[in-house]
Amino acid sequence: MSKVTPISGFLEWLPAQRYAEQMVLDVIAEVFELHGFEPINTRAVEPVERLVGKGGDADKEIYAVSRLAADESDAKEAGLGLHFDLTVPFARYVLENSGKLTFPFRRYQIQPVWRGERPQAGRYREFVQADIDIVDGGELPFHYEVELPLVIADVFKRLPIGDFRIQVNNRKIPEGFYRGLGIDDITGTLRIVDKLDKIGPAKVKELLVAEGVSDENADKVLALAAISTSDSSFVEKVRALGVEHEILDEGLAQLKAVIDTAAEHAPGLLVAELKIARGLDYYTGTVYETQLVGDEAYGSICSGGRYDALASDGKKTYPGVGLSIGVSRLLAKLIGERGLAATRPTPTAVLVAVTDEASRDESMRVAAALRARGIPTLVSPKAAKFGKQIQFADRRGIPFVWFLGGESDGVPNADQVKDLRSGDQSDADRHTWTLPAEDAQPTLHLPG
Template sequence: MARHFSLSGFPEWLPEQRLVEQHVLSTLQRTFELHGFSGIETRAVEPVSQLLSKGETSKEIYLLSRLQADQATDDAELGLHFDLTVPLARYVVENAGRLMFPFKRYQIQKVWRGERPQDGRFREFVQADVDVVGQDTLSQHHDMELPLVMVDALSKLPIPKVVVRASNRKVAQGFYEAIGLADIEGALRAIDKLDKIGEKAVAEMLMADGATDEQASQALTLAAITGSDGSIADQVLALGARSERLDTGLNELVDLVEGANELMPGSIVADLKIARGLDYYTGTVYESTMVGHEDLGSVCSGGRYDSLATDGKKTYPGVGLSIGVSRVLARVLGTPLVEASRSVPTAVLVAVMDEEHRRASERIAVQLRDRGIPTEVSPSAAKFGKQIRYADRRGIPFVWFPGDPDSVKDIRSGEQVDADAAQWAPPAEDLHPTVRMLS
């Protein structure tokens, strides 16, 4: 007999947990479509050269190969995609002639990363992305639209409140230029690690990349600025550094924060320590954390990218956000903070009088299913008491008893009434499993 090997980093939910996941995914889909986003799905693999085009990510890529591969005739080296943004860039370029711009898409799909599994981090996981992509230009107001879509979506999920924080890389880049930092991209990557490794370690990283002690201190002072209105600009300008890029970034950030909070009060907080480590972000960047679970890290992140997608003639700028669905589920299911009302979709179990009359029970089940009622037939013709206990263990709320007339019993309350399979229906709240947060 083959030995079973457990693989960490590849979540496999139990049926009742899968019901929660399906509820989350369907809620996200409905909300994204409510905001006018169209769903797409892209292939799971991309050329490695394409995956590497957005920065230093080679250690995260799972390579794809065949046991009988012929190196002389095989196509370019392939890898499993580790996010949904790079595939989107390729998809937009290949289909630009058939898309309407600005192109608003959502994508809910699995991705793969070859990193060490830990709390909230997996090798295989589900992401849910929303992006708006333009052709040559993309209006700045989409930078405000996207986080509000996510605030709406996240508020409908059975999870703790999520706080969306935003910054603008132009602010940090312009500030670093003004104070004379040589390695601006290195500084952004260092600041992005602030929550994980602390100020002292970040300062050491900055100085290792050529910053002076004073420049490192100034960068950390900038990163400490937060706010929910235009006062964030005053705090930044009070530091004394000025540049054209800095002014542009501040204007964009203030417009974003004030506009979003006017439409949805308290929806977004400016936080200048957010940098996002990936190289393709060019302006607004976002991160989000669940209240009371900040140790999990960001559960929804993204930003503006003005030059990720191009065919050499046209450029397709975009802005997008991504929810780490599996990361959120691992926390709310593992704690647990949420549960499904039952572990199976079934609302009705049709009892079987005896095996000779099983066909009669199956005909009743067909009638109920034809009317949209999730139904299964008892697997055995045991005594009714055992069939009821079977339904109870599975969380099935109703048991149907064939007879003359038929009857149906709510096994939670004990109430039993005569019923006709062509007319009877369970209460709306019992038709499908529901999901709720635990107090």
């Protein structure tokens, strides 16, 4: 057997970190349910033909799956691959179950996804995403594009992640603007503008001009992309550029509705950022990215947008809008770098000491009584000296140690419980003792 070494790009947490991760996932799921989303999980695999060509260069990143001991009968089966996001499987799930779902269908889905790309900081080959989407059959009302970022803002407000900012744009704004300028190649232009953060405005202008955009128009394209406002004043700034098109009007009105509604329901959290385009994806309306304030260069931790044609069976099309939290990406920063942790490193609250092996049964009875009232309890592994058993609890971050009272001259003594942090030790009844409120439910905290 070879030496045990980590596999690059596959993140695994130690138990205390996994405990914190699970708490984050619980908060995410709870808020999604508060907002009326229903849970689904999809299988890890999809037919490769369904994965290839969906979303930029994702086809290069697909992990193919095949039986190690494949035989002839396998050749008949379609090639399978691991899903690289939760949107493509969701679109397939909607088509497969359309007769059994009620529309508009709101689902959340929290699962790992896999991409075979070269790992780099903040990017993994296996990572957890937490997605919400709303799809409808035929038409999808615009107001969902307003609602969805408010759900994400509600999630992030409940997590100790520091300040964050949801950047919003509407694909109709650049499209209408470019059309108003007489530029026909919308996708090509968007693709160039999308490089703004990487190569800077001068290079972007060069590329635009090389594609046949006039010097004046290239300046206007850059001026549009430079607009960023935390209120609806972006509308005037766009108007000041003097470009007119009905698609532009529609985009501005929609983005204004998103920003105005957010100003009431999530003040200060959304900004209109007119350079956001979400690359080559399938988005057709509002698009979103989310950044940690002070860590903008880390990239987006939650992205998505409105799509019109992702789920279609040829007869019926299901437009939708979705947002995906990059949980592993977010937690690599929060847990891995900032030290986000639970208020204690283990779910266990009490260690019941074992006086001697003959009385282990009695210690188990104490544990059963505490557990029956919801107190996570462990029985000591060995009837070692009490000092050692206390050390055992202390090393694990278990805050309380319980000692059997035993008896003196045939008269039972009260049990005792010791708080390892204060050192206080006092009589306790296994059937009535409760945890202090701050210990009953560990929460998340950032150090410092």
